[in-house]
Amino acid sequence: MGRPHRMALRATAMGAASATLVAGGVLGLTPAAQAATGGVRYVDIAGDGGTVLKANVVTPADGARSHPLIVLPTSWGFPQVEYLAQARRLADSGYVVLSYNVRGFWQSGGEIDVAGPHDVADAARVLDWALANTPSDPRNVGMAGVSYGAGISLLAAAHDPRIKAVASLSGWGDLIDSIYSGRTQHVQAAAVLDTVGTVTGRRSAESREVFSAFYSSDLSKEKTIVAWGQKRSPVTYLDQLNKNGAAVMLAGAWGDTIFPPNQSAAFYERLTGPKRLEFRPGDHATAELTGLFGLPNDVWTDTERWFDHYLKGEDNGIDREQPVRLKSRSTSGYEGYPDWKSVDATREKIALAGSTTIHTNVNSGADGGIVFLSSILDQAAKLPPVAAIPLLPRRWAAVWQSGRYATEQRVRGTAKLHTTVTPTEESGTLVAYLYDVGPLGLGKLVANAPYTFHGHTPGKPFGLDLDLISTAYDVPAGHRLALVVDTVDPLYVEHNPSGARLTFSSPANDPSYVSVPLREQ
Incomplete structure (x- = not known):
């Protein structure tokens, strides 16, 4: 550091x-x-x-x-x-x-x-x-x-x-x-x-x-x-x-x-x-x-x-x-x-289709906020960290979104990410974020979690399962959920070599998804 x-x-x-x-x-x-x-x-x-x-x-x-x-x-x-x-x-x-x-x-x-x-x-x-x-x-x-x-x-x-x-x-x-x-x-x-x-x-x-x-x-x-x-x-x-x-x-x-x-x-x-x-x-x-x-x-x-x-x-x-x-x-x-x-017995899987490659070492604008301050603002004024989802640079952030929800949805428990990652280096760090996205594209942070790997063969895919931080959050009707993955967050130490890239794919025999504990209001 x-x-x-x-x-x-x-x-x-x-x-x-x-x-x-x-x-x-x-x-x-x-x-x-x-x-x-x-x-x-x-x-x-x-x-x-x-x-x-x-x-x-x-x-x-x-x-x-x-x-x-x-x-x-x-x-x-x-x-x-x-x-x-x-x-x-x-x-x-x-x-x-x-x-x-x-x-x-x-x-x-x-x-x-x-x-x-x-x-x-x-x-x-x-x-x-x-x-x-x-x-x-x-x-x-x-x-x-x-x-x-x-x-x-x-x-x-x-x-x-x-x-x-x-x-x-x-x-x-x-x-x-x-x-x-x-x-x-x-x-x-x-x-x-x-x-x-x-x-x-x-x-x-x-x-x-x-x-x-x-x-x-x-x-x-x-x-x-x-x-x-x-x-x-x-x-x-x-x-x-x-x-x-x-x-x-x-x-x-x-x-x-x-x-x-x-x-x-x-x-x-x-x-x-x-x-x-x-x-x-x-x-x-x-x-x-x-x-x-x-x-x-x-x-x-x-x-x-x-x-x-x-x-x-x-x-x-x-x-x-x-x-x-x-x-x-x-x-x-x-x-x-x-x-x-x-708490999270009822779940919905959001498919993470296609193949997406991102570059590392740059904060895309999606992050978990500042220790103490961000969550206190969320507690006192319901103002969690936010990100403009349509404006996140796709060079440094992978983004997937659900459809719009017709009724209010309750997120209760632990969202789980499953995907396939292909790194260009043997070590790396990624951070996953789940956002509540309003009609104008502004995303409010629902949950996040970091993941670091070491000792992987460059160019060889590996499966990743990651539990996001548990939460209880209500998604308003007309909103959608977005999963964002990038590689830099001030809350965490990153282990990405300079110039490294990460590719996220969804093989036919092992589709990628984020499983969200949702229940209709």
Whole structure:
């Protein structure tokens, strides 16, 4: 990656980091000011190897008897006061709530372990401390968190059978499938994490080495990166998590540019205990953000209901609701499904006929937008990234379109691309986009996904199957869908040699298509 490109990524990441830190600072002021009269206790806890973890404890007014315990590890780059507003609400409902700053960030000791073995061991030490020093019921222990805290909570539940319920908010099930899906580096997402970690924490030598290898596109480091990510992925410990039997709630956003919904849905399907899956519009951690300020918030309301049922035993009906709960990017209501497979059970194939050759190394004008900004605009104003489909230069973009739909169509789930690719070089990257195209040809982005290949014989065709990022989007009557494929997107690292070309064909014995999960309104 060239130095100017890296500097641009750093600038993008610094903007996102600044927003994170501003939010963290605001959260640190208002709840802390309230804490003087709110029964908040600030404590030091010895984590793995004696590392000091800064924490706060909020207990119910009736501290004479035992209460269910909820432990909240902080998000990446956030201080220990992050959850104080929610901690106070939960304490008022009868929970002992302990929030701690994960190692390597802010005033906690140690170096950033990126949800590694030290972080998992820290969670166990925090539970030990809470059960020994607060009026907590050891039979009813829960963990929850946003983003980094969500992943640590799932990993802890897989390793510690004391944890009876988990709420993972904007977390991950598979770290590699999050930032390296399609064997392609999600470089803007990684740059945000890297920069925030540098500004707010102390990076370990291991994490610096892994991020450096990630940016460098050095294939000799790929196995190291994958092994590092697998060690930090809850899906790796799925059998242990299922054996422990924790009730798991997963909540995320359709436009999450750090932990996309596909990997969470796949993880959810493999859980065997009590479970719930929720997706809403937005980007990483934006759906639950207002709840951190103590404002009404659907994600946090469902989190409390989840704990009320599985830790308090309240018959609040959450176990009888449809366990998969979705909100479309186009409408305001919620939809319920019995499982993830039912979401996209109805499909339509759009044929990708003919043979099309595109040149690489140039952004055609179709892209996934900017990390955080684009999906937040989609969440707040229903303004996803757009492209003028008729004007996309066919030298650098392959384009296919469906017919116009007479009635509104609901896209729910995962669109799947199947095609045959013939490269002129042994390596390359392509990015597929699904657009909702209006009468004037303006396309609104519905979904996208990158794909990188290595080691192929130049001039020899190979089959390609690619899942686009899952979504819920309504296509208005009179519109059509378009599939666009090009080779450059600012969200991802490209691996196209200069002057390379890609040909997409549809052999008679293996036709090309995009399968879209459509259902008529």
